[in-house]
Amino acid sequence: MELLVTYDVDSTTPEGERRLRQVAKISEGVGHRVQKSVFEDTCTPAHRPHLKARLQSTIDTELDSVRIYHLDRGTFQTARHLGAVVDIPHTGDWIV
Amino acid sequence: MELLVTYDVDSTTPEGERRLRQVAKISEGVGHRVQKSVFEDTCTPAHRPHLKARLQSTIDTELDSVRIYHLDRGTFQTARHLGAVVDIPHTGDWIV
Numbered sequence: 001m002e003l004l005v006t007y008d009v010d011s012t013t014p015e016g017e018r019r020l021r022q023v024a025k026i027s028e029g030v031g032h033r034v035q036k037s038v039f040e041d042t043c044t045p046a047h048r049p050h051l052k053a054r055l056q057s058t059i060d061t062e063l064d065s066v067r068i069y070h071l072d073r074g075t076f077q078t079a080r081h082l083g084a085v086v087d088i089p090h091t092g093d094w095i096v
Numbered sequence: 097m098e099l100l101v102t103y104d105v106d107s108t109t110p111e112g113e114r115r116l117r118q119v120a121k122i123s124e125g126v127g128h129r130v131q132k133s134v135f136e137d138t139c140t141p142a143h144r145p146h147l148k149a150r151l152q153s154t155i156d157t158e159l160d161s162v163r164i165y166h167l168d169r170g171t172f173q174t175a176r177h178l179g180a181v182v183d184i185p186h187t188g189d190w191i192v
Contacts, residue, residue, distance in 0.1 A: 004165065006102060008131045008182070035104045035161055037133070056178050065131055065179035069100065072168055082152050083161040086104070 001048065002071040003031070005039040005055070010063040022058045023066065026051070035086050040076050097144060098167040099127070099137040101151070106159040118154045119162065122147070131182050136172050 005027045009020040024033070030051060031041030043051060048070075055066045101123045105116040120129070126147060127137030139147060144166075151162045 004100070006131055006134045008133075008180075035102055035133075035163060037104075037131075038102045038163065052176060052178070059179045061179040063180060065177065065182065067131060067134065068176040068178070069165075069167070069171060070174050070176075071165070071171065075165060075167065078166050080148060080164040080166075081161065082148070082164070083155045083157040084104075084159060086161065 001043055001045055002073060002076055003041040003043060003048065003051070004069040004071055004075075005031070005041055005051075005066065006069075007037045007055075007059075007066040008064060009037070009059065016060075016063070019058055019060060019064060023055060023064075026054050026058060033086055034079075034081075097139055097141055098169060098172055099139060099144065099147070100165040100167055100172075101127070101135040101137055101147075101162065102165075103133050103151075103155075103162040104160060105133070105155065112156075112159065115154055115156060115160060119151060119160075122150050122154060129182055130175075130177075 007023050009023055010016045011020040027039035030043045031039050033039050103119055106112045107116040123135035126139045127135050129135050
């Protein structure tokens with residue numbers, strides 16, 4: 001199952017930065033980053049609710065948002081990419 | 097045809113802010129914003145190359161990136177949204 005995870009996290013506070021790193025870490029755990037706040041994730045149908053629950057419990061639902069698109073297999077390959085390829089190192093220490 | 101348009105535009109300069117507004121305006125012309133830099137667009141197959149060309153000519157291909165996902169009809173409806181709903185007014189004057 002291909003899941004496109006996109007998010008907006010209010011990172012104007014240290015707490016927001018922590019949430020941002022955590023959302024990225026969760027998303028990266030099942031896929032890879034293609035833009036600053038866009039991840040292409042692949043997981044089993046059984047794992048999807050778990051991924052959603054982890055993201056839900058990480059964000060501040062008043063300030064942040066996450067969208068999860070369930071795509072047909074092969075959709076990632078059809079994506080058109082214009083411009084710079086993302087090259088974002090891990091920012092700071094990941095919270096384990 | 098459902099197109100998910102996601103982008104990263106380097107808006108740390110006035111020129112970058114102008115590109116950001118222009119990319120948003122182009123994307124909004126054929127759909128609506130669901131997150132700060134994510135648009136759900138609907139257009140005809142014939143219009144898709146036109147949309148891509150306009151976005152390509154607007155961004156700085158060294159600094160910015162746009163991804164266009166071609167989704168099956170109905171995918172937008174299946175998207176799961178967690179957290180705050182986007183409420184972003186037009187920022188500044190749109191360049192017409």
